[in-house]
Amino acid sequence: MSGTISVERSDKETVINIKGRFNFEMHSQFRTAYQEDTSKGQKGRKFVIDLSGTEYIDSSALGMLLLLREEAGTNESDIEIINAKPEIRKILETANFQRLFKIS
Amino acid sequence: MEDEARRIAEEIAFEYRRQLESVRFEKDQVKNLVQDAIVKLTNSFNGLRESSDEQLGLVTGLTSSMQDGDGDSDSDKKINxxxxxxxxxxxxxxxxxxxxxxxxxxxxxxxxxxxxxxxxxxxxxxxxxxxxxxxxxxxxxxxxxxxxxxxxxxxxxxxxxxxxxxxxxxxxxxxxxxxxxxxxxxxxxxxxxxxxxxxxxxxxxxxxxxxxxxxxxxxxEVSEIDRFTAETIHKVTGVADQISNQVGVAVMSMQFEDMVTQLSESMEKKIHVLENFAQAMDPDILFGDGLTAVDRMQRLEQVLEGQRAGFNAVDRGAVQQSSMDEGDIELF
The missing domain is CATH 1.10.287.950 (Methyl-accepting chemotaxis protein)
Incomplete structure (x- = not known):
């Protein structure tokens, strides 16, 4: 009952689209989605996490997002979280993610 | 016959003096009663004002202990x-x-x-x-x-x-x-x-x-409570101010004591004048031997003239104000 992840890559940015439940079971898929970009060691790449199809999010997903932020180079790159549903947006705000990510 | 008339005249004069003395006594009683009452009322009103102030202080203290110490959390350890x-x-x-x-x-x-x-x-x-x-x-x-x-x-x-x-x-x-x-x-x-x-x-x-x-x-909810508390404090303060003002008016009104004293003094003077008058009315004028009717009339005239100055002085000296509303500014 976990979700699915699809990735769209362009020259400048990587869009990671998460559908369904964003929980622990997604960790391999999620890591694979960004590892290709971060393992090269290139910094300053933009990541967009599209949560429009995300129904549920738990703390492990928040942990994964923090890891992405670190592995993508904390300061150099910017990570944007878009289209979060109100309930999920509330969780992100309770976790103070608006200080670490662009949430729109 | 003449002796009998003289005795009656003396009795009248005696009774007259006795009643005057009684009037003086009752006048003094009234004055003392009023003065006592004024002292007690003034104390009572001042006590009322103090109690009202204390009550306001208590209410303010109670509510401020419920509200935020505003930043001074180190010095202000009160739980709110x-x-x-x-x-x-x-x-x-x-x-x-x-x-x-x-x-x-x-x-x-x-x-x-x-x-x-x-x-x-x-x-x-x-x-x-x-x-x-x-x-x-x-x-x-x-x-x-x-x-x-x-x-x-x-x-x-x-x-x-x-x-x-x-x-x-x-x-x-x-x-x-x-x-x-x-x-x-x-x-x-x-x-x-x-x-x-x-x-x-x-x-x-x-x-x-x-x-x-x-x-x-x-x-x-806390904000709502704060708002309500501030509003209540405001009202309580207003009520306390009103009490204070009304007590002020009451205490000021208590100063009619001065008027009572003045009236009392004036009454005393009048009683004194009446006593002098009684003194001056010598029964000899009416009943003495060897006096013609004309003589008697002249002597009576003289007595009246002699007392008139005293009556007039007492009239002028009477309290000018007959109520608290007239010219009360000087009193306070």
């Missing part, structure tokens, strides 16, 4: 609702941060575990290669034995070497199988470790939102 709620909010945030930190570390651990898993898979691949080599060696030793058998007597020693090689190949296969077994066990352990980390990492976050919502609600 707003402080309690914001403390709860802080604890909630710390708790949420802690959970997320644990999840982040756990997810990093999961990544390492995944790396370990794929390294294990590589080991298994390598073991396959070793098995393939062992298999080839086995085939090789078999071929060697066949060739040695064909050589007959001369190949006997070579046959021994070939069977030793075959044993080595078997041993090698066996080792590789044992290593494979260990790797399989390790994989199981790794999977169970991953399960444990999953439990650590996965916390449903809806509790945090609910808790946050409740804290926000409490904050709104």
């Amino acid at each position: 609702i707003r402080g309690f709620v914001s403390e709860t909010d802080k604890i909630l945030k710390t708790f949420v941060n802690h959970i997320i930190l644990v999840s982040r570390q756990s997810m990093e651990m999961v990544h390492r575990i995944d790396d370990l898993s794929s390294q294990m898979a590589e080991i298994v691949d390598l073991l396959h290669d070793i098995n393939a080599i062992a298999e080839q060696t086995n085939v090789l030793s078999l071929n060697a034995r066949i060739v040695a058998a064909r050589a007959g007597q001369a190949g006997e020693a070579f046959s021994v070497v070939a069977s030793e090689v075959r044993k080595l190949a078997r041993n090698s296969h066996e080792f590789s199988d044992r290593i494979n077994g260990v790797v399989r066990n390790s994989k199981k352990n790794i999977e169970s470790a991953k399960g444990i980390v999953e439990v650590m990492a996965s916390k449903d976050m809806s509790f945090a939102i609910e808790a946050k919502g409740r804290v926000d609600e409490m904050m709104a």
Whole structure:
């Protein structure tokens, strides 16, 4: 009952689209989605996490997002979280993610 | 006959003086009663004002202890609702941060575990290669034995070497199988470790939102209480001011004591004048021997003239104000 992840890559940015439940079971898929970009060691790449199809999010997903932020180079790159549903947006705000990510 | 008239006249004069004395006594009583009452009323009103001020102080103190100490939290250790709620909010945030930190570390651990898993898979691949080599060696030793058998007597020693090689190949296969077994066990352990980390990492976050919502609600309620308290204090202060003003008016009104004193003095003077008058009315004027009617009339005229100055002086000296409303400014 976990979700699915699809990735769209362009020259400048990587869009990671998460559908369904964003929980622990997604960790391999999620890591694979960004590892290709971060393992090269290139910094300053933009990541967009599209949560429009995300129904549920738990703390492990928040942990994964923090890891992405670190592995993508904390300061150099910017990570944007878009289209979060109100309930999920509330969780992100309770976790103070608006200080670490662009949430729109 | 004349003696009888003189006696009656003296009796009238005596009664007149006695009544005047009684009037003076009652006048003094009235004055004392009024003065006593004024002192008591003034004290009572001042006490009322003090009690009202004290009451205001108590209400203000009570409510300020419920409200925020405004920043001076170090010096002001009083427990208040707003402080309690914001403390709860802080604890909630710390708790949420802690959970997320644990999840982040756990997810990093999961990544390492995944790396370990794929390294294990590589080991298994390598073991396959070793098995393939062992298999080839086995085939090789078999071929060697066949060739040695064909050589007959001369190949006997070579046959021994070939069977030793075959044993080595078997041993090698066996080792590789044992290593494979260990790797399989390790994989199981790794999977169970991953399960444990999953439990650590996965916390449903809806509790945090609910808790946050409740804290926000409490904050709104506290603000409402603060607003209501401020409004009530404002009203209580207004009432206290009103009491104070009214007490002020009452205390000012108490100063009619001065008027009572003045009236009393004036009455005293009038009584005195009446006494003088009685003194001056010598019964000889009416009843003395050898006086003609004309003489008597002249003597009466003289007495009246003599007292008139006294009457007039008393009239002028009377209190000019007949009520509190007239000219009361000077009194206060």
